[in-house]
Amino acid sequence: MSDFEPKIVAFVCNWCTYAGADLTGTNRMKYSPRVTIIRFPCTGRIDFMLLLKAFANGADGIIVSGCHPNDYHYSSGNFHARRRWIVFRGLLDFLGIDVRRVQFSWVSAAEGAKWAQLVDATAEQIRQLGPFSGYHKLRGAGVE
Amino acid sequence: MARIGVFICHCGENISATVDVAKVAAAAAKIPGVVHSVDYKYMCSDPGQQMVSSAIKEKNLTGVVVAACSPRMHEPTFRRACAEAGLNPFLCEMANIREHCSWVHEKGEATTNKAIDIVRTLVAKVKKNKALLPIKVPVTKTALVLGGGIAGIQASLDIANSGHKVILVEKEPSIGGHMSQLSETFPTLDCSQCILTPRMVEVAQNPNITLYSYAELESLEGFIGNFKARIRKKARSLDEKLCTGCGLCCQKCPTKKIASDFDAGLGMRPAIYVPFPQAVPNKPVIDREHCTYYLKGKCRLCEKVCPTQAIRFDQADEIVEVEVGAVVMATGFDIKHGDFFPEYGYGNYRDVIDGLQFERMASASGPTLGEMRRPSDGKVPEIVVFIACAGSRDPAKGIEYCSKICCMYTAKHAMLYRHKVHHGKPYVFYMDIRAGGKMYEEFVRRAIEEDGVQYIRGRVSRIYERGGKLIVKGADTLLGARPMEIEADMVVLATAGVANPGAEALAQKVHISYDSHHFYSEAHPKLRPVETNTAGIFLAGACQAPKDIPESVAQASGAAAKVAALFSQDELIREPLIAVVDRQAPPLYSTCVGCFLCQTSCPYQAIEKEEIRGRDGQLIKTVAKVNPGLCQGCGTCVALCRSKSIDIQGFSHEQVYAEVLALLNRGESDV
Amino acid sequence: MKTGFYPGCSMKGSAREYSESLMAVAKVLGRELPEIPDWNCCGATAAHNLDRDLALALPARILAAAEKAGMDEVLVPCAACYSRLSVTRHELLDAKGSEALRARISGLIEAEYRGSAKVVNILEWLAGIGGLEGLIQAPFARKVACYYGCLLVRPAGIVKFDRPEEPQSMDRLMKKIGAEPLDWAFKTECCGAGFSISRNDLVARLSGLILDDAVARGAEAVIVACPMCHLNLDMRRPNIEKRADKKFRIPVLYVTQAIGLALGIAPKKLGLQRHKVTVRFSPAVDKSPAETLPPSGTRPGEA
Amino acid sequence: MSRGPVIQHDRQVLAERILEQTGVDVARCYQCGKCSAGCPLAADMDFPPSQIMHLLQLGDFPEFAELALRSHTIWLCLTCEICYCRCPMELDIPKLMDVLRYESLAQKKINPKAKDIISFHRAFLDSVRTTGRLFEMGQVIDYKLRSGHFLQDLLQAPWMFFVGKLHLIPERIRDRRLLKRMFARTLKAREGRP
Numbered sequence A: 001m002s003d004f005e006p007k008i009v010a011f012v013c014n015w016c017t018y019a020g021a022d023l024t025g026t027n028r029m030k031y032s033p034r035v036t037i038i039r040f041p042c043t044g045r046i047d048f049m050l051l052l053k054a055f056a057n058g059a060d061g062i063i064v065s066g067c068h069p070n071d072y073h074y075s076s077g078n079f080h081a082r083r084r085w086i087v088f089r090g091l092l093d094f095l096g097i098d099v100r101r102v103q104f105s106w107v108s109a110a111e112g113a114k115w116a117q118l119v120d121a122t123a124e125q126i127r128q129l130g131p132f133s134g135y136h137k138l139r140g141a142g143v144e
Numbered sequence B: 001m002a003r004i005g006v007f008i009c010h011c012g013e014n015i016s017a018t019v020d021v022a023k024v025a026a027a028a029a030k031i032p033g034v035v036h037s038v039d040y041k042y043m044c045s046d047p048g049q050q051m052v053s054s055a056i057k058e059k060n061l062t063g064v065v066v067a068a069c070s071p072r073m074h075e076p077t078f079r080r081a082c083a084e085a086g087l088n089p090f091l092c093e094m095a096n097i098r099e100h101c102s103w104v105h106e107k108g109e110a111t112t113n114k115a116i117d118i119v120r121t122l123v124a125k126v127k128k129n130k131a132l133l134p135i136k137v138p139v140t141k142t143a144l145v146l147g148g149g150i151a152g153i154q155a156s157l158d159i160a161n162s163g164h165k166v167i168l169v170e171k172e173p174s175i176g177g178h179m180s181q182l183s184e185t186f187p188t189l190d191c192s193q194c195i196l197t198p199r200m201v202e203v204a205q206n207p208n209i210t211l212y213s214y215a216e217l218e219s220l221e222g223f224i225g226n227f228k229a230r231i232r233k234k235a236r237s238l239d240e241k242l243c244t245g246c247g248l249c250c251q252k253c254p255t256k257k258i259a260s261d262f263d264a265g266l267g268m269r270p271a272i273y274v275p276f277p278q279a280v281p282n283k284p285v286i287d288r289e290h291c292t293y294y295l296k297g298k299c300r301l302c303e304k305v306c307p308t309q310a311i312r313f314d315q316a317d318e319i320v321e322v323e324v325g326a327v328v329m330a331t332g333f334d335i336k337h338g339d340f341f342p343e344y345g346y347g348n349y350r351d352v353i354d355g356l357q358f359e360r361m362a363s364a365s366g367p368t369l370g371e372m373r374r375p376s377d378g379k380v381p382e383i384v385v386f387i388a389c390a391g392s393r394d395p396a397k398g399i400e401y402c403s404k405i406c407c408m409y410t411a412k413h414a415m416l417y418r419h420k421v422h423h424g425k426p427y428v429f430y431m432d433i434r435a436g437g438k439m440y441e442e443f444v445r446r447a448i449e450e451d452g453v454q455y456i457r458g459r460v461s462r463i464y465e466r467g468g469k470l471i472v473k474g475a476d477t478l479l480g481a482r483p484m485e486i487e488a489d490m491v492v493l494a495t496a497g498v499a500n501p502g503a504e505a506l507a508q509k510v511h512i513s514y515d516s517h518h519f520y521s522e523a524h525p526k527l528r529p530v531e532t533n534t535a536g537i538f539l540a541g542a543c544q545a546p547k548d549i550p551e552s553v554a555q556a557s558g559a560a561a562k563v564a565a566l567f568s569q570d571e572l573i574r575e576p577l578i579a580v581v582d583r584q585a586p587p588l589y590s591t592c593v594g595c596f597l598c599q600t601s602c603p604y605q606a607i608e609k610e611e612i613r614g615r616d617g618q619l620i621k622t623v624a625k626v627n628p629g630l631c632q633g634c635g636t637c638v639a640l641c642r643s644k645s646i647d648i649q650g651f652s653h654e655q656v657y658a659e660v661l662a663l664l665n666r667g668e669s670d671v
Numbered sequence C: 001m002k003t004g005f006y007p008g009c010s011m012k013g014s015a016r017e018y019s020e021s022l023m024a025v026a027k028v029l030g031r032e033l034p035e036i037p038d039w040n041c042c043g044a045t046a047a048h049n050l051d052r053d054l055a056l057a058l059p060a061r062i063l064a065a066a067e068k069a070g071m072d073e074v075l076v077p078c079a080a081c082y083s084r085l086s087v088t089r090h091e092l093l094d095a096k097g098s099e100a101l102r103a104r105i106s107g108l109i110e111a112e113y114r115g116s117a118k119v120v121n122i123l124e125w126l127a128g129i130g131g132l133e134g135l136i137q138a139p140f141a142r143k144v145a146c147y148y149g150c151l152l153v154r155p156a157g158i159v160k161f162d163r164p165e166e167p168q169s170m171d172r173l174m175k176k177i178g179a180e181p182l183d184w185a186f187k188t189e190c191c192g193a194g195f196s197i198s199r200n201d202l203v204a205r206l207s208g209l210i211l212d213d214a215v216a217r218g219a220e221a222v223i224v225a226c227p228m229c230h231l232n233l234d235m236r237r238p239n240i241e242k243r244a245d246k247k248f249r250i251p252v253l254y255v256t257q258a259i260g261l262a263l264g265i266a267p268k269k270l271g272l273q274r275h276k277v278t279v280r281f282s283p284a285v286d287k288s289p290a291e292t293l294p295p296s297g298t299r300p301g302e303a
Numbered sequence D: 001m002s003r004g005p006v007i008q009h010d011r012q013v014l015a016e017r018i019l020e021q022t023g024v025d026v027a028r029c030y031q032c033g034k035c036s037a038g039c040p041l042a043a044d045m046d047f048p049p050s051q052i053m054h055l056l057q058l059g060d061f062p063e064f065a066e067l068a069l070r071s072h073t074i075w076l077c078l079t080c081e082i083c084y085c086r087c088p089m090e091l092d093i094p095k096l097m098d099v100l101r102y103e104s105l106a107q108k109k110i111n112p113k114a115k116d117i118i119s120f121h122r123a124f125l126d127s128v129r130t131t132g133r134l135f136e137m138g139q140v141i142d143y144k145l146r147s148g149h150f151l152q153d154l155l156q157a158p159w160m161f162f163v164g165k166l167h168l169i170p171e172r173i174r175d176r177r178l179l180k181r182m183f184a185r186t187l188k189a190r191e192g193r194p
């Protein structure tokens, strides 16, 4: 398992985390290349079918990250995301996906270092969990 | 069939040092639909941009991916280049292989592969991109200012002086707000009326300002640049055009003993009244709750004495409809009155007064003509206790925040008292002295050092009356918290500054957010302090939080500048990255089922109901519709819609799903 | 609705007249007040000063006994006992972590405490009785200072009765019987409470301040609803006067005694003769001291 | 100790125990002094209530917590609830005082000036333990023996007896064994005294 290199998709909001990840780059902080970012206007936009879709297509782990609750670009969208996340956890569990495969976090535009830490921590976590092999089941469950 | 061009940037060595750019270009060329793939040292340079536009023209590109730095850096640059070459700018995407790749990973295969992944992802996205047109909204260049205190006055004057029309709505019979009630003002002790009244007159005379006094906002609809407001002009019971403001009616009105709000209940006024002599407009109103005629059907004395026959007993409220492009909220604040504090007597003791009452007492035009006379018996108070933080910083009985202005006005009050009663003794009970401001600390020190005000550090536990004196039980925490009692003649409570009673209802009317104390919320506490979260609505003065005059005025000028900037354009251009509800051919019309979950989730009230009717006018279905002026493109609605009927342009379902699939299905054929 | 009665220790001893007058009044009002079977002391200040579990267990046993006897509420005329019982009920039912605490205390008292019996104080109980006005024989037309003390109204979050500053319930009651309750400043200031014996110097000072204000405002009587307050204001009068270096002649009546007088009950049945400070009131309509009892301190009573 | 109090970290401080047992968070006290201003006995206390709060706040200096435990204040506090009722932060000081008293007893840090007060409480509870109720006469005698104040109040007693306020024979409840067990498991177990 030691040479397992996970595929991790990061869904991040444009205003905070995307900018935070830019800052990580500007500061030349290094982190694991296993994570690739997909940009959203806000975490409130992220519907969880999309996350399931990612798992069904071979993602081993997922990061969802947006603005801090009080520092939010669009007054309440990330609260919605947060609330839906609670429901989604239950759903993940039901589908037999380890909830630790999804990292929900807040990274602001100023937190470049936090982004690097988040990525590395998630990559390590997923490495330990091993490859996600349940996607055939997911496809069977109609997610595809 | 998609014809995509991919342009890979070296960024000097910023990218090429860790990413094998040639390999990325080669890999990109193999992605189905990619017809052109090149790498170049500096894509954002003139020759770089030139490469993009000539490729668009020569290869008939339907989409462009620039793999370079962050879109936050150069997306506008390349979109402009595309537009100039005749390609819709929203068909251009950037793949961030610098900040998110070359700068954060070591040189090596993994890094190059990631760069390829990113490019493939964006190529998949751009294939699903649609040509979008920027949204243009016209701007009505008239501002609505709500509240005619110093903040509203300042904002109105600044906007009017920049050449735009202003409609100023004030709910009281006169503009002026709390500042008109003040005696002298810290930290300079200049007379409040003297500096305020010229401004009030300016408002009345400025041809760009329409003043609706004794009026309130009835409703506000629309969006930035295009609001429709309905204003209720309450009946003054007289014809303003005929009234000359001679004041005869007020003198003759027999119903004289009505507690004056303007004098904070310390003075009396008649049923037909002007709140204060310098009022703008200087025209009376009849207080129908107290006027004998309205109560008993008799009197009409004012009508008899009026030389211009201006009195109109049967006047009704009038609704005025106006169109405005921006709104400035300047409705100010209120203070808690003494009656909320159980241990200070629930407002039972007449000589326990609040700060505004003290201002009226100290004002040369006030009920005592500026003499210190305590309310109960008119005696000159020899010992006066001032209590700071009365209800502020007090989660148990008041509010938890610091009201910010009371430390300063308490120092001012103690000082003014000493100036008027030379042998008098002023004591201030305080917890902390918050005097952060230009010349503020010096002002407080002056009160202590020059005017002999005694500051005692501690909070008063109780006040009770005994033999015409007020017994104030306090403690000095700097002296071992020993309890102490002062027999005072008068006590002044620096009561908490709070939001206006109607603040919440008004916020809901105009759809702006407010905090748990009903003060209006700014869009960002540090960087957007004069804007609200609703585009086109701005904040000025103490309606946002307790503030002193300099701050209120500064914020008002800031809000006015924002309005002027908005009005400097004829049309607003906005990125079309907003939500749309799908529309289809009959008989379906739309997949929207009309559940309106989206409507409840939208933080900007951007979702409306639209009725779809057949040719016969019969209602077929009610579906959601996004108002492009209000939508901010947050996408919350999209995630909530179960039937996937609402989508966001630029981040559509198709686009993001294509991205995810392309990212994960490395090497697999295109979806 | 069955109302039980918790007399508490002092109403059996030093505050006998409180219980005598309460019973006499209850009889006229047609209320029965059965005592809680085999009740014990609530532990008063001593228990909560020395041991938390004991301070909760003693009242819990009382309340559990009342529950067992099928009582829906318990009248606790002594304000100090009322406070202990209310606090216990709050801690065992509503406070954070109350469940575990309730189990522990139930173990100590070897009985299950469920919390079904409500705790009511004398003012609440009297206010709940309608038609008092109709029974007045001789209005108690006196200027009175209603003294609530500390524990009837505080802590407001637990007793949830009247307002903690300037309460009104006793004033309303006094108005009903024809008295004129005065506005005064010491309604809820502390009299020295349980220090009557161990620190009577402090009691003398604090109680003196209370009497001073009542007298200065022209009160003819101080009305109390607590044996401890009575003890401090009445029995400790010599100490008070010594410390203040002046005489206070103002009598201190239990609220039930004042009502009893208004209902036409004989002073003796109300235990007025047991006071240290002579009470010269009688149920007569006129204000003159008709039935004058000799100063109580000098006369042997019926032990 | 010439250097003054020394910081000691990494120990469970009294303030934390108080928070656990009573929910009173001394950190919320902002030293306004209102409690001290209204406390009927603040003038007699060595540390008025707001100062007790501050002593507990500086929990990293164990000496300060010690001062609170050894204070006269905690025994003078009448539980009159005035401070709690008026505290802007709604801090339940009387409840906190209870915990300080228990700790002071347990750690044998009783202020010598509080001897009489504690003697009185003990005499009171002894009476309750043996009879189930307070036997006032017995308690007063017991207290006098414990405190040594024989004369004080003695003049009062015959009068009380005459007006019917003092009984010579105590009232006893039936279930006195239970009472004894309750005491044995609480106060006595803690104090280790018979």
Ligand SMILES: Cc1cc2nc3c(=O)[nH]c(=O)nc-3n(C[C@H](O)[C@H](O)[C@H](O)COP(=O)(O)OP(=O)(O)OC[C@H]3O[C@@H](n4cnc5c(N)ncnc54)[C@H](O)[C@@H]3O)c2cc1C
Pocket (backbone or CB within 6 Å): B146, B147, B148, B149, B150, B151, B152, B169, B170, B171, B172, B174, B175, B176, B177, B178, B179, B182, B184, B185, B186, B187, B215, B216, B217, B330, B331, B332, B333, B334, B335, B355, B356, B359, B405, B409, B412, B500, B502, B506, B540, B541, B542, B543, B547, B548, B549, B550, B552
């Ligand atoms: C006792 C006291 C002393 C003070 N002393 C000083 C001092 O010495 N120096 C200093 O700098 N500051 C002082 N201040 C602070 C000063 O009063 C405020 O900074 C200032 O008044 C804020 O101005 P404003 O226009 O924001 O609000 P306001 O003065 O409150 O004006 C708001 C206006 O809006 C109107 N309004 C409210 N609701 C509506 C509605 N729904 N529709 C239409 N109109 C509405 C009100 O009638 C009012 O005219 C003092 C404040 C107090 C309480």
Ligand SMILES: Cc1cc2nc3c(=O)[nH]c(=O)nc-3n(C[C@H](O)[C@H](O)[C@H](O)COP(=O)(O)OP(=O)(O)OC[C@H]3O[C@@H](n4cnc5c(N)ncnc54)[C@H](O)[C@@H]3O)c2cc1C
Pocket (backbone or CB within 6 Å): B526
């Ligand atoms: C230790 C500290 C902590 C702070 N923390 C906070 C906080 O947490 N939150 C907060 O809201 N505020 C905080 N502040 C305050 C905050 O820093 C200031 O409010 C803010 O920086 C003021 O911005 P400014 O643009 O007015 O001035 P500055 O930030 O001083 O910017 C002035 C600029 O002008 C340039 N300049 C100077 N002279 C000339 C010249 N002659 N010609 C051309 N350019 C010139 C300077 O180089 C500088 O770039 C803090 C301040 C300090 C000292």
Ligand code: SF4
Pocket (backbone or CB within 6 Å): B238, B242, B243, B244, B245, B246, B247, B248, B249, B250, B283, B284, B305, B306, B307, B308, B309, B310, B311
């Ligand atoms: S008397 Fe007539 S003109 Fe004069 S102020 Fe009154 S209404 Fe106006």
Ligand code: SF4
Pocket (backbone or CB within 6 Å): B252, B253, B254, B255, B270, B271, B272, B286, B290, B291, B292, B293, B294, B298, B299, B300, B301, B302, B303
């Ligand atoms: S009609 Fe009304 S306003 Fe006019 S004079 Fe009479 S009372 Fe005054």
Ligand code: SF4
Pocket (backbone or CB within 6 Å): B388, B389, B390, B392, B393, B401, B402, B403, B404, B405, B406, B407, B408, B432, B433, B434, B494
């Ligand atoms: S400004 Fe001063 S008086 Fe007012 S709440 Fe703040 S600290 Fe208290």
Ligand code: SF4
Pocket (backbone or CB within 6 Å): B436
């Ligand atoms: S100078 Fe700074 S630290 Fe001192 S009181 Fe003012 S704001 Fe606070």
Ligand code: SF4
Pocket (backbone or CB within 6 Å): B581, B591, B592, B593, B594, B595, B596, B597, B598, B599, B623, B624, B640, B641, B642, B643, B644, B645, B646
């Ligand atoms: S767009 Fe979707 S969420 Fe909104 S009303 Fe239609 S179906 Fe419901």
Ligand code: SF4
Pocket (backbone or CB within 6 Å): B578, B579, B601, B602, B603, B604, B605, B606, B607, B626, B630, B631, B632, B633, B634, B635, B636, B637, B638, B648
């Ligand atoms: S994208 Fe956001 S602002 Fe626009 S309609 Fe949807 S929820 Fe409202």
Ligand code: SF4
Pocket (backbone or CB within 6 Å): D028, D029, D030, D031, D032, D033, D034, D035, D036, D049, D050, D053, D083, D086, D087, D088, D089, D090, D091, D093
């Ligand atoms: S009243 Fe409350 S906040 Fe103020 S000093 Fe006392 S405990 Fe602290």
Ligand code: SF4
Pocket (backbone or CB within 6 Å): D035, D038, D039, D040, D041, D042, D049, D076, D077, D078, D079, D080, D081, D082, D083, D084, D093, D094, D097
């Ligand atoms: S409860 Fe104790 S500390 Fe608080 S005011 Fe009363 S005596 Fe003072």
